[in-house]
Amino acid sequence: MPVFCTKYQAELTLTDGSKEKVEFKMDGDLPVLKFTVKGSQYNLKGWTKQEKGMTVLNGTGTLNFGEDQPWTARMKEKGRGTLGAQKIQDKGPVDLGEVFYPFLAFGSPEKIASRSILITDVTVWTNEDEGILMDTDVLLENGKIAKIGTDLSAKDALVLDGTGKHLTPGIIDEHSHIALGGINEMAPNSGMVRMQDVIDPDDPGIYRALAGGVVAAQLLHGSSDPIGGQSALVKFKWGEDAKGLLIQGADPFIKFALGENVKRSKNNVSIRFPRSLMGVEQFYTNAFTEALDYKKEWDAYRSLGTKEKRTAVEPRKNILHETMLEILEKKRFITAHSYQDKEMLMLMEVAERFGFALNTFTHALEGYRIADRMKEHGVGGSTFSDRWNYKWEARNGTPYNAPIMDREGVVTALNSDSGETMRHLNHEAAKMVRYGGLTPEEALKMVTLNPARLLHLDDTMGSIKVGKSADVVLWTGDPLSLYSKPEKTIIEGAIYFDLAKDAQLRRENSKERARLLKKMEGLEGTENVSTRISLERLEFHCESLEMQY
Template sequence: MVKVFTILFLGLSISAAGAEIPTATVNGVKDSRDTVIALRHATVYVTPEKTLTDVTVVIKDGKISDFLSNNQIPDNAVVIDYQGMHIYPGFIHLDTEVGLPEPAKRPPFKWSGPETLQSTTEGAYNANEAIKAGYNAADQFKPNSKANMALRKAGFTSALSHRHDGIMRGTGALVSLADNPAQLTLLSSTASQHFSFDKGSSKQDYPVSLMGAMALIRQTFLDADWYQQQNKMTDLDLAAINKNSQLPHIFTAKNWQQTLLTRKLSDEFKRSFVVKTAGDSYQSLQAVADTGQTLIVPLNYAKAPEINSPLDSFHVDYSDLKKWQVTPFNTRLLADKGVRFALLPGEDKQGLKTFLADLRKAVEHGLNEQTALAALTTVPAAILKRTDIGHLNKGARADFIVLDQALFNKEATIKDSWINGERVEIDAITPLAAGAYTLTVDGRSHDVNFSFKKGQLKLKPITDNGPVISAKLDGQLLTVMIAEQAPLMAWVSHGDIKPLPSDHRWSITAIEQKGEVSATETDEPSSKTIPNIPNPFSAYGLADTTTPDTVLFKNATVWTNEEEGILEHSDVLVANGKIKQISRQIDISKADLVIDAGGRHLTSGIIDEHTHIALLSVNDVAVNSAMVRMADAINSEDINIYRNLAGGVTAAQLLHGSANPIGGQSALVKMRWGVSPQEMLIDGADGFIKFALGENVKRSRNNQSIRYPLTRMGVEQVYRDAFNEAQKYQKEWQEYNDLSRSKKNKATPPRRDLALEATAEVINQERYISCHSYVQSEISMLMHVAEDYNFKVNTFTHILEGYKVADQMKAHGVGASTFADWWAYKWEVNEAIPYNAAIMDQVGLVTAINSDSAEMSRRLNQEAAKTIKYGGLNEQDAWKTVTLNPAKLLHLEQRMGSIKVGKDADLVLWSDKPLSIYAQAEKTMVDGVIYFDRDQQTALERQINEEKMALIKQSQASDDTKKATIKAAQPPLHCDTLITEDAYLHLNNGAE
């Protein structure tokens, strides 16, 4: 005979697996019961693709044992009737610190005070405190009941817990969220290895920038490879990197640009990363999709900015409004691109509490329900290489949640959470469903609404003109009180209400919801249409930059910068991004687009030899930062790119700042507005590097500094020491590479050092110096140092005392990139003169005018004109200071800097002579693509303003309970700028 123990909606703790530690001493009688549990009549979502209806789920030993149909029940089973309920696999959270102590916080970075140059961590750990790869979350894990319950209420039954601290963060532990001892809840002590670009609690100065973090990661991976082949030292962090190399690598990225950087690391080191994003992938959707990486996506929904006055409307950023509009579509957009992803709650303080609502919001905005469920179950399980969680197939852990409706219904609530066959009640299951009902007593009807608050039944009449009605639910007994009548009682079972005998004829039935749609519901579909997404995700993002393959500029005054000089009434034909023909009366049939350039001036694009626009950070702080690469910190969304295009700038050198004697490697870019960071880079360009002299390097404003060098004399010794070490480094590698194969197998290879490799490239004239410089004595010093090592300095930038040593510079073979008329803005430029550029040019130096300023770069044509006023250069030579001469300094003169057949079609059409203060760039073309067109600018501004006003109206009418404050714009970046996690700092108060 089958013995059945039936439980109806009782908040009892039931378990199909003992929660005792097998190795523990039992103080009493050992509980050896082998409970079998049968859950009847539920709808079970076994996987996102497989659903079973009205089945009995059998749980034994903490696992899914079987599915039975036709009301079959195992012998001796404890039966729970889940009729009308929906069972889903428990969600898996991939980014928690549950059960771990909070990591220490570092003090904010300051330019003043003594530096922290070495690690303060005791023990045989890495020399950089941001490398914490030896940390194991399992070593500090302690179950936390309060945190567990918060996660369980959101539907999670297991979580990946790891410490959010450092660049290489160590391993994460997969834990169940059951309130059991750690020995039973720790599912995997080493489930994953974690990374980020945030140095965390490290007190060391280096790194302070994104590109510094990238450089440290590269160096550490190289060190880990080398570590396996050496026996001179012990480094527990490097050992851990190697030991855990086969674990899933999870990388936390704070924005989509960092997501792209993880792919660079993956390609360089043949490591696959799962990337936890910031939920902003929609801003560069195709680039993120093209990485081919699996993502972990938080449901971060941007809040509508708070608008309290017309002035606020003016100051609110267009892109912030677009974020509010587009973020709900992020997951749908990723899914449409075929990106595999797992989901997380939003990262604000309410993220867990609003998670189910946020999840449904994503579905409302077009995310497929199966994809959404997979992103919480099968995908995270696959990321962790677990086959026992994330689904409810036979043999899986009995980790699941029970809801009173289908998960994606707005009113669905989680009732029970089961982990390893143990039940925890989340919200009491009531036999009566909330909603509208018709109560009929003796032929008289009243429409009422039932709701539940904290488990208590609430009755509210739908109309106000009826009698006073109240109700209470005690278990399955419903009692209804009407005015002064005797109570009416009914037995409720699974929504079926059966009145008990009474003096009145009465009934209560649910009101079916009719298909009438309110006005707000009618508007709903339009809100689910994907809005236009600007590219880049910024004001003046262009919907389309398509330019015909062939463009003809007709009847222009052409400034060639070649022997032909200035050509009147001439035509220039562009084809496939190159200048194809320069002539008069070119047949218009050769072009798809003909531009009437009559009365206008056509020039090659301006090239800014020294700028810091389009960067996410500028300085790092290591004395020799040659390993740092500005290409890792390109911000292709910087509005200054578009503003530069409006000023006729088509290319630039993005330089590291001047905080170090040896700075980072430059990035040479074209102003391709709307492309990814890597696509801005100029293919095949020579490598450059920033050096610096003077006050910034020796930290003149920090009298507590302990970092060498502190004097101008010390700066020279830094260079000589670096070059000596680089030569030694090259020699070591040469000797190793010359060994026979058999000897190599027995030898330890030299340690690869990225800073010394880049420094060696300078000596070998494979990388070229652009040196921040002011005082003539230091200028002379660096040339002498270079000559001692048989190479030439390529460019002195700023070079405001260049007029004093121009003849020496010419003999050395160095070029100059200077300001047109800056002087006396700090001590070491007190002897600068505005005639400097003209003097150096007349001596025969290749002389350029640069901006080093996001503002000045928009009017470099006027800066070039100052060399006519100060020094009497002719128009063509003056114009070359911002076009052909910087091209020569950057070794790009074969491709740009002049209008010549075969060169890149980087062209600017001016309304007047380009050196005139009245001249405006009307069209700016890069590689044959028109990225700025003044003829369309007015219409574009009107379109942006109209959309902005519409978004403000929509956002203020939204149901966001909390609006976001309006952010201040980031100040422009300069040579002495330092951007950290904590602050935006200037070494010399913005003086270069």
């Protein structure tokens, strides 16, 4: 539909009687005025309104493209100031550029699709009984690992020469907060909120994670609340929408939290319950007891006959209690933010009292102290490699924590809790060879197979085995080496990161930026406008209370 603007002949009379020409047009109902007075350029934009039958123009403009200038103009006489009005039709369609998926830098003009890929003569870290296979071929077809062997061939497959390179399962981050609009609801029991509702699929952190060989993650609620929100398990399919990132059919998880954050230890004026370890234990007990009472109400109502239901009051649906019931019925699984052994022991006792087992202690910096008890309970540990002493409750950490838990029989993973650390989780795993003497294969499992086990994804992810999802990374060298890089990160047979393509995209991004700046050069009022830098995205950690949007 054509866009019309109306241009007017106008002039400005100054207080000394002198006059200046004014560019004056109505862009629809919006007035636009430009004029120069004593060397200062005014650019005024605004809107129109009627006051007591008089047309009034007002708005905000700029002086010399910098200082804001509020302004108002009132019509003094009707019939004046509208000479020579003419309607000018817009020049028509303009070049808008391509659409990208996602619609920002490092996007693709088409959605990335799965294809047949044959990787030849590569060193394969299987994470299976076969161990590391040398000079092996791997065929990826229909999003699955189709064949593993030697001298393989496949019609119409993309052939990648793996000579001197290494192929591993994709890295999985058990604890992440990237690609979310906010992470802390702040209600003591926030079990009704869902992280999948605030996923931002356009977060550049996804592309950066892919560049580090990460294919999947658990996106967690923060740790402000004893009971946090429901997790989202995602694969980093760059260019898909939020729903397209979710791992379909994955078991549902929820975040619990222990320690300083939930007790508001750093906030002396907070009176929110709970405020102590005693209160935290009672809070969990109350939540599960209330959920069981809620179930009794519904069971009693459902047991009524048709005639009795006509006069009975149906219980009110409560999604918070229903979430707690899912835990009690072993349909939803707990990832518990934790640091100190005494708090982890308490939560295990609460769980056992109500007849279920915890799934994971995440952080778990004092897990090495109670690893035997964790194994007995059946809970896993997801921790940092060598990060501790950043607050009081983290003072007793040790880089030997993960190896000790692992050797005690606890399923142990390393996580990031950081968009930056996520990019080199392979290096975090390599530290376990130094601290605790794990073999390189055992160390790699801590960021691949073990997090898959903790997230109940190991039937389809975490190892290179025929029939599993084709979520793999082709490295330029040994995956635990500081000098190796992911050459290709592949999810379900689709190449979501390619080192060579990345270099090409950087050049194309520069060209696209230049194209946009060139188009801006011809726009009225932009000649002397200084460049504005977009605000940097927030990076969330467990304690972050801010919101991205």
